[in-house]
Amino acid sequence: MRTGLDEGVYEVFARKSRGEPLRHIGYIDAPGDELARVYAWKTYDEENWFEMCVVPRGAVIPVNRVEGPWAKNVPEGTSGP
């Protein structure tokens, strides 16, 4: 059932401080990019992040692994790298 509050999944990445790797820290459901930024920042507030960004789940293209949350984004007709 569509409710008007439908949300998509966003992957959340963050870097603790300069020189640190950008890490996948979790996910958030949001009805669009703008609220995804807000929800991610408010949900993952356990650190004083130097940098945080969100990526719609559908935009992550797997390279070598064909299962897991991004499996359906493998381009059609392709296999491994």
Added chain:
Amino acid sequence: MTPYTEDELKKKIRGGYILESPEEMTPGYRKALIVQLTVQADTELMSAPAYWFAARHAPSTNTQVSAHAIIQDELAHANIAYRLLEDLGVSKEHLVYGREPHEFKHPYGFDQPLDNWAELVVANGFFDRAGICLLGDVHRNTSYGPLKRALVKVDMEETFHLRHGEVWMRRLARAGGAATELLQRCVDWMFPMTIEWFGLPDDLKHHSGQLDYKLKGLTNDELRQVWMSSTVPLCERLGLSVPAHYDEEDDEYVLEYPFPCEYDPEAKRWLFDDGEITWGAVFERWKGRGPMNEIYVDSVRRSRASVASWLN
């Protein structure tokens, strides 16, 4: 399709294998993980209204901020656990908005009203500590990678809740008089409430597979001991009496009341004098839910339908 039989997966897990996606799970593993995550998510979600109603009793703007920061954390933890469930094919929409209030899987303790500031801080000191014991154990042992990563944040924040509870329990204990009496009354009903939260003793527990799949590392009785090993000394330091003590000979904490026993939620009193009851009777009480169940569930979802209708 799962690539393993139940026995093959258990063997791999014993060797340290970490699962990263539902495709790798056997039906047994998936089912056990869903049960575990549903209890976790519902507990975090229902702690929010319990703490929110109590936060109205915060005695200063500073304490309002810290109480609401805790509520905000709990809601984020719930949100993350429901998100993990969604990746296992379970609908968050159904779990949060589609169930009857009594179908939620949180412990009976979060069906009780927290009626003053002392009850809120003891809830932080006792209930959040139970959360740390349970989820800390899951964090250290779980074979499910996404859950292990999600719990980094949860553990960090629950430790803050616990500190908030301990600091305020100490302040109330030092104040003496009415403050200390009130604190003792909180301990009297919330200590046994938390003890019961850890569930069936090991000798009665049906084998659930959670240990075989390494979804957790310690048994119910072991977790109850871990909780008491920090709670009992804390209360003793604060001059509060608790119905349990450390037994040197057996090297374990021992309860000084019939366990399990009946509870009167209206009077907030455990009926120690009526003696031990069966776990069947405890499950009946849990299933009947406590006095705040419907109010708490309604408070987290009352405007869902109207806002959804505006947006359609």
